[in-house]
Amino acid sequence: MAIEGAEIVKAAAFIGAGLAMGLGAIGPGVGEGMVAAKACEAIGRNPKEAGLLTRTMLVGQAVSESTGIYSLVVALLLLFVV
Amino acid sequence: MELEVETVIKIAAYTGSGIAMGLGAVGAAIGEGYTAARANLAVSRNPKISGDIFKNMLVGQAVAESASIFALVIAILLLFMDFASPSLLKAAAFLGAGLCMGFGAIGSGVGSGYPGGESCFGISQQPQAGSQLTTNMLIGSAVCQTPAIFSMVVALMLIFIDFGNAPLTPTWAAFVGAGLSMGLAAIGSGYGGGLAAGASCEGIARTPQAVTSVTTIMLVGQAVSQTPSIFGLLVSFILMFKTFPESSMLATPMALLGAGLCMGFGGIGPGIGNGMAAEGAVRWVARNVEHSNELMRIMLVGQAVSQSTAIYAMVVSLVLIFVV
Numbered sequence: 001m002a003i004e005g006a007e008i009v010k011a012a013a014f015i016g017a018g019l020a021m022g023l024g025a026i027g028p029g030v031g032e033g034m035v036a037a038k039a040c041e042a043i044g045r046n047p048k049e050a051g052l053l054t055r056t057m058l059v060g061q062a063v064s065e066s067t068g069i070y071s072l073v074v075a076l077l078l079l080f081v082v
Numbered sequence: 083m084e085l086e087v088e089t090v091i092k093i094a095a096y097t098g099s100g101i102a103m104g105l106g107a108v109g110a111a112i113g114e115g116y117t118a119a120r121a122n123l124a125v126s127r128n129p130k131i132s133g134d135i136f137k138n139m140l141v142g143q144a145v146a147e148s149a150s151i152f153a154l155v156i157a158i159l160l161l162f163m164d165f166a167s168p169s170l171l172k173a174a175a176f177l178g179a180g181l182c183m184g185f186g187a188i189g190s191g192v193g194s195g196y197p198g199g200e201s202c203f204g205i206s207q208q209p210q211a212g213s214q215l216t217t218n219m220l221i222g223s224a225v226c227q228t229p230a231i232f233s234m235v236v237a238l239m240l241i242f243i244d245f246g247n248a249p250l251t252p253t254w255a256a257f258v259g260a261g262l263s264m265g266l267a268a269i270g271s272g273y274g275g276g277l278a279a280g281a282s283c284e285g286i287a288r289t290p291q292a293v294t295s296v297t298t299i300m301l302v303g304q305a306v307s308q309t310p311s312i313f314g315l316l317v318s319f320i321l322m323f324k325t326f327p328e329s330s331m332l333a334t335p336m337a338l339l340g341a342g343l344c345m346g347f348g349g350i351g352p353g354i355g356n357g358m359a360a361e362g363a364v365r366w367v368a369r370n371v372e373h374s375n376e377l378m379r380i381m382l383v384g385q386a387v388s389q390s391t392a393i394y395a396m397v398v399s400l401v402l403i404f405v406v
Contacts, residue, residue: 007331007332007333008332010331010332010333010336011332011333011336011337012336014333014336014337014340014402014406015336015339015340015343016340017340017344017398017402018339018340018341018342018343018344018398018399018402019340019343019344019347021344021348021394021395021398021399022266022343022344022345022346022347022348022395023347024348024391025347025348025349025350025351025352025391025392025394025395026347026348026350026351027351028351028355028388028390028391029270029310029350029351029352029353029354029355029356029388029389029391029392030351030354030355030358031355032355032384032387032388032390033274033352033354033355033356033357033358033359033384033385033388034355034358035384036355036358036359036362036363036380036381036383036384036385036387036388037358037359037361037362037363037384038362039362039380039384040359040362040363040365040366040377040380040381040384041362041365041366043366043373043376043377043380044365044366044367044369044370044373044377045366045370047370047373047376050376050380053380054380054383057380057383057384058383058387061384061387061388062387065387065390065391068390068391068394069394071391071394072394072397072398075344075398076398076401079398079401079402079405079406080406
């Protein structure tokens with residue numbers, strides 16, 4: 001079976017998309033979990049500020065999410081555009 | 083050199099068996115070591131009740147051991163399997179089963195060590211709460227084992243189900259991908275569930291009267307931590323049971339392999355992160371039990387956000403399976 005160059009490129013793009021999203025999901029998942037753990041600690045220490053702490057947690061997590069979204073974008077580009 | 087089909091199957095089964103037991107031994111050994119280390123510390127703080135601590139340590143280690151016993155079972159099955167109808171597809175399924183069980187046992191083994199260790203240490207601080215601590219440790223570490231049990235189920239299905247005459251390409255990649263998806267995704271959930279369970283044992287030792295609230299939030303947190311491994315199970319079921327039309331293209335099997343890798347790796351981070359969030363919430367419910375509702379709410383919101391990347395990974399792997 002002769003495999004053409006374009007065929008190998010497509011196969012590599014699929015594997016690459018899987019790895020990009022898969023490995024890219026590790027960091028944000030762990031990082032956002034740390035944020036949530038510390039937010040729980042903060043609310044435990046100072047429950048009166050729960051609203052402010054929830055807002056801070058969500059903003060921090062949104063920033064930490066960005067690399068996960070980059071991975072998603074790259075994976076979708078590899079799947080549909082390249 | 084032409085290899086016979088039986089030879090290829092034997093190669094795959096032996097390789098899978100080695101991977102299953104080799105990787106499967108990592109987690110439980112670390113987890114049990116942690117338990118024993120905390121038990122030593124506990125005995126040095128309170129040598130008078132060393133008997134109770136020793137008993138609790140052994141019970142905790144026995145539960146943590148189960149993940150690697152699952153791996154042993156799969157490894158032995160792969161070594162001595164008799165197969166009625168040899169086909170190259172079976173070789174791929176055996177390799178997938180080995181990968182699935184090997185990776186799948188890591189997280190649960192490490193995770194179950196935490197409740198074991200923290201409950202030993204807790205007994206040295208609060209000897210009268212010993213039975214509550216042992217019970218809570220058993221519940222927590224049993225939940226930690228679920229990802230390893232999912233992995234064993236997928237491995238057994240790959241070994242025993244007769245997939246008939248599905249086309250070799252791309253089905254071989256679907257089987258290897260199914261193993262990777264479940265096995266890798268189980269790592270995070272097992273470890274994360276352990277973090278939550280460890281914090282709950284520590285919390286009960288600190289405030290034994292808060293036991294109900296602590297156990298409740300531990301179970302909720304652990305349940306959410308399990309979701310990435312359930313996504314992995316879902317993707318591996320789809321990969322095993324969807325019938326793929328025969329294809330001579332290289333891209334088709336690589337898409338299925340990519341789907342398995344994507345969901346597998348993608349489940350690790352959110353599983354650990356959800357576990358960390360649950361650990362923080364459980365720890366602070368024990369210290370500030372009047373505000374357990376606020377803590378439960380913020381834990382669930384934080385976990386939901388941390389879950390998002392696992393959902394992206396699932397979307398990409400479903401696109402790889404169904405769309406491209």
